[in-house]
Amino acid sequence: MLRGLDIRDMLIIDRLELMFQPGLNVLTGETGAGKSILLDSLGFVLGWRGRAELVRSGAAQGEVTAWFDLGPDHPAHRVLEEAGLPGGEELILRRINTAEGRKTAWINDRRASGEVLREVSETLVELHGQHDDRGLLNPRGHMAVLDEFAGHGAKQASVRAAWRALRAAEAAYAAAVAEQAALAEEEEFLRHAAAEIGKLAPEAGEEVVLDTKRRMMQAADRVREDIANAQTALGAQGAEGPMLDALRWLDGAAEATEGALDGPLEALGRAMDALAEAEAGVGSVLDALSFDASDLEATEERLFALRALARKHEVLPDELAALGAEYDAKLQALDGGVGATAALEKALVDARAAYRAAAEGLTASRRKAAGKLDKAMGRELAPLKMERAVFTTEIAEATAGPEGVDAVSFTVATNPGAPSGPLAKIASGGELSRFLLALKVCLSGTGTSRCMIFDEIDRGVGGATADAVGRRLAELADGGQVLVVTHSPQVAALGQHHWRVEKQVKKGMTLSTVVPLAEAERVDELARMLSGDTVTDEARAAARALLS
Structure with a gap:
C-alpha cells in the first residue's frame, strides 16, 4: 500500500507531502491544476518512463520520495532479495533528477539501478487510464490477465519447468549428435592413429631412458679399455697386492712396537676397504658397458621410432602415451555413442511428452477460464451501460514456449450485429475505460497486492454510469487501495479520502498544491x-x- 509521497521542486510543485490511506482515495481539481503532475512525479520515483524535463524552473534538482507498507508475502520482497537490497515492512523509494538530466535512485537508502527500480515498482503500483498500453491495449498482456483471473500460478510453474527440461533435453541430444558426427568424420584417422600408437606402446619418460642408454653404448668402446686397465691396476695385480704385503709386514712388526703401528694399520685397513669399493664400482661399470651390437641397433631403432611418431602427431615423445589414451577414449565414445544418443533421444521424447501434457492441461484450463471470464465481464458491463457489448476471450494455437502453446486475445463487439475485433480498434476511449474497469473488478478476487491508480477513467460518462463506475472503484478498493483522478462528482462522492489539487500564484510563480478535504x-x-x-x-x- 502506498502510504506517502514527498515531492520537491518538480515541475510546478515546490514542496508537497501527501499521506494516503487504505480504500478509495480521490483526487479532484480543475483542469490544469496539476493532477497529472502528481502522477508524473509518482511515475518518476517508480522508474517509469515519462516527461524528460521534470525539474522545477530555477531549481538545481528535483526529488521524489514514496513509501509503501509491505505485507509479509508481498512479491516486492523477492525482488529486493534477488537484488541484494534490504527489505522490511516499510519500503522507501527515493529518486533525484538534476537540472542537467542525471537521475539517481535509492531503495531503502541503498543505490539502485533503474532496472531494479522498475522491477520493484511493477509489484507496487498499477496505473490505468484511457490510453492504457500496459493493460488491455497490449495483446501481450491478455494471457497474463486470463491466467491471473483463473489462478494458474501452479499450472504456469509446471509448464515453465517442463519447458526448461525440454530445452535442456534438446540441447543435450543436439550436442551428442554433433559430437557423434564430428567423431564419425575423423573415425578413419582415429582408428589408424590409435592402432599406430598402440602398436608402439610408448611410455612416459621412455625417450630419456633410451637416449641415455644409446649415448652410453656409443661411448662404451672408447672408454672400456681405460676402465679395464683401471680395474687391473686396482686389483691383485696392481695396488691391492703391495697393500696386502704392507699390511702383512706391519702386522708382524706391530707387537714389537708396542702399539706404535696401530694408527697406520687402521688407516691401511680403511684404504683396503675403499680400494675394494672402488674396484667393485669399476667392475659394475665395466659390466654395464658390455653389450651386444644388436642392443645398440634395437635401442636406436625404438628411439627413432618414438621421435618420428611424435613429430608426426606434433607432440613431444613423452606425450604420445596420453595422446594414444585420448584417441582410445574417442573411439570408445564413438563405439558407445549410439547407445548414449539413443538414451538422450528417449529422454528428449519423454521431455516433449511431459511438456505437451503440461501445456495441454494449461490450455484446457485457459479455455474453461475464458468462458467464465466472458460471463463475468458480461455481468459487469451491464451496469456500466454497456449491456449490448460482447466481450470474448479468444485462444488460438501459438508457437510453443515457456507460457504454453496459446495466444490469448480479448475482442469486443460494442453493438449487436457489429463485427468483433481487437479492443484498441473497436472501443472508444470511454468504452475502453469501462472495459478496463469491468476487467479489474473481475480480477479483484485474485489477491493483487498492488496499489491501483485510475487516471480519469470515468471521462466521457456521467449520471448513473458514473455512479456505477464509482461503485466498482469502491469495490476494488475494499480491502486494498485505489487512487482515482476524476472529474466526476458521482465518483468523487464515493471516495473514503478526498484531496483537491489547486494551482496558486505566489510572488509571480505558479505553484501546485494538494489540500486534504x-x-x-x-x-x-x-x-x-x-x-x-x-x-x-x-x-x-x-x-x-x-x-x-
Missing part, C-alpha cells in the same frame, strides 16, 4: 464539480445527497 469542504468541492465556477445552494444540496 474535510466533510464540509468535500461538499463545496462536489458542488463546484456539479455546477461549475458559481456554487449554488442547489449544487450544495446535490453534493450532500451524493455524499449521503
Whole structure:
C-alpha cells in the first residue's frame, strides 16, 4: 500500500507531502491544476518512463520520495532479495533528477539501478487510464490477465519447468549428435592413429631412458679399455697386492712396537676397504658397458621410432602415451555413442511428452477460464451501460514456449450485429475505460497486492454510469487501495479520502498544491464539480445527497 509521497521542486510543485490511506482515495481539481503532475512525479520515483524535463524552473534538482507498507508475502520482497537490497515492512523509494538530466535512485537508502527500480515498482503500483498500453491495449498482456483471473500460478510453474527440461533435453541430444558426427568424420584417422600408437606402446619418460642408454653404448668402446686397465691396476695385480704385503709386514712388526703401528694399520685397513669399493664400482661399470651390437641397433631403432611418431602427431615423445589414451577414449565414445544418443533421444521424447501434457492441461484450463471470464465481464458491463457489448476471450494455437502453446486475445463487439475485433480498434476511449474497469473488478478476487491508480477513467460518462463506475472503484478498493483522478462528482462522492489539487500564484510563480478535504469542504468541492465556477445552494444540496 502506498502510504506517502514527498515531492520537491518538480515541475510546478515546490514542496508537497501527501499521506494516503487504505480504500478509495480521490483526487479532484480543475483542469490544469496539476493532477497529472502528481502522477508524473509518482511515475518518476517508480522508474517509469515519462516527461524528460521534470525539474522545477530555477531549481538545481528535483526529488521524489514514496513509501509503501509491505505485507509479509508481498512479491516486492523477492525482488529486493534477488537484488541484494534490504527489505522490511516499510519500503522507501527515493529518486533525484538534476537540472542537467542525471537521475539517481535509492531503495531503502541503498543505490539502485533503474532496472531494479522498475522491477520493484511493477509489484507496487498499477496505473490505468484511457490510453492504457500496459493493460488491455497490449495483446501481450491478455494471457497474463486470463491466467491471473483463473489462478494458474501452479499450472504456469509446471509448464515453465517442463519447458526448461525440454530445452535442456534438446540441447543435450543436439550436442551428442554433433559430437557423434564430428567423431564419425575423423573415425578413419582415429582408428589408424590409435592402432599406430598402440602398436608402439610408448611410455612416459621412455625417450630419456633410451637416449641415455644409446649415448652410453656409443661411448662404451672408447672408454672400456681405460676402465679395464683401471680395474687391473686396482686389483691383485696392481695396488691391492703391495697393500696386502704392507699390511702383512706391519702386522708382524706391530707387537714389537708396542702399539706404535696401530694408527697406520687402521688407516691401511680403511684404504683396503675403499680400494675394494672402488674396484667393485669399476667392475659394475665395466659390466654395464658390455653389450651386444644388436642392443645398440634395437635401442636406436625404438628411439627413432618414438621421435618420428611424435613429430608426426606434433607432440613431444613423452606425450604420445596420453595422446594414444585420448584417441582410445574417442573411439570408445564413438563405439558407445549410439547407445548414449539413443538414451538422450528417449529422454528428449519423454521431455516433449511431459511438456505437451503440461501445456495441454494449461490450455484446457485457459479455455474453461475464458468462458467464465466472458460471463463475468458480461455481468459487469451491464451496469456500466454497456449491456449490448460482447466481450470474448479468444485462444488460438501459438508457437510453443515457456507460457504454453496459446495466444490469448480479448475482442469486443460494442453493438449487436457489429463485427468483433481487437479492443484498441473497436472501443472508444470511454468504452475502453469501462472495459478496463469491468476487467479489474473481475480480477479483484485474485489477491493483487498492488496499489491501483485510475487516471480519469470515468471521462466521457456521467449520471448513473458514473455512479456505477464509482461503485466498482469502491469495490476494488475494499480491502486494498485505489487512487482515482476524476472529474466526476458521482465518483468523487464515493471516495473514503478526498484531496483537491489547486494551482496558486505566489510572488509571480505558479505553484501546485494538494489540500486534504474535510466533510464540509468535500461538499463545496462536489458542488463546484456539479455546477461549475458559481456554487449554488442547489449544487450544495446535490453534493450532500451524493455524499449521503
